[in-house]
Amino acid sequence: MTEDYVTYRLEGAIALVGLNRPEKRNAINETVISQLRDAVLRAHEEADVGVLHAHGPNFSAGLDLAEALARATGQPPRKRRRHSWHEVFDLVARGPIPWVAALQGAVVGGGLELATAAHVRVCDESAFFGLPEGQRGIFVGGGGTVRIQRVVGYSAMTDMMLTGRLLDAAEAERANLVRYVVPAGQALDKAMELAAKVASNTPDTNWKIVNVLPRVNDLSHDDGLFMEYLTLSMPRPPEAAQRLRDFLEARATPLVPSSHQSGEAS
Structure with missing residues (x-):
């Protein structure tokens, strides 16, 4: 019987x-990858x-x-590999819904x-981040050369891989690996708070943010502007017009910088 490695x-x-x-x-093996794929696809639907x-x-x-050692020594896997890390992680990164990550302790490799x-990404103060593959004789294989490098830049990622340097929560925030740092044990609560805020957007807007923005980042300046124009020209759901009316008629919550309020703006 397969254990529930993903809830x-x-x-x-x-x-x-x-x-x-x-x-x-929470080391990741092929069973974790397979169960993670099933859970992410279920989330897409629900x-x-x-x-x-x-x-x-x-x-x-x-x-x-x-x-990894079994593969390195030529030992065949116990069962055929079903899904690659690239495929499953892309279901998160470029699927139909946004994802918020709550991080604590080891966030490495x-x-x-x-x-x-x-x-x-939200982390608590216990979190630390690293890419120890260089010290283990292997290379990143879950899309890190693309995603991590675009977040922190070539120089920072090279340093982390060559030296095995670990970043604490404050350093990770400065490196843009995380956007929020909270006290120990509070990462999931903060992630849920942010997720509720994201869920209050229209699904159409959220889809555009998580699918159009990363693709624009891959384009030239002119092509990026053209894709922005095409996206803006797409038909909008009726809810978008109602939200604009609410704002114009002062029914929407006013925008206030987070430093000027006790909670997050709606």
Whole structure:
């Protein structure tokens, strides 16, 4: 019987998908990848926003090294490999709904690659981030050369891989690996708060943000502006017009910088 290495829970419009190998620091193997794929696809059907989190004190220590060693020594896998990390992480990064990641403890190697597939990342003060593959004789394989490098830049990623440097929560925030840092034990609560805010947007707007923006980033200046024009010209749902009316008639919540309020703006 296969263990539940990934949990799934639906709370209103939010799907919570949790890594569940705490005794292995949530190391990622092929069973985790397969179950994660199933959970993410389910969230696409049932939810407006997803939250990635992990059970136990660590988000993920990355690749299951026992499985990696078996491959390195030519031992065949016990069963045929079903899904690649690239495919599954792209279902998060470029699927139909936004994802918020709640991070704590180890967020290293493949765990960091998974975290950067999410669109918004929150960590608590216990979190630390690294790419130790260089010290283990291997290379990143979960899309990190694309996603992590675009977040932190070539120089920072090269340093992390060559030296094995670990970044604490404050350093990760400065490097743009995370956008929010909260006290220990509060990452999931903050992620849920942000997910609820994201869920209050129209699904059409959220889809455009998580699918058009990263593709514009891949284009030239002129092509990016053209894609923006095409996106703006797409038909809008009736809800968009109602929201504009609400704002013009002062029924919408006024925009206030977060530093000037006790809670987040709607």
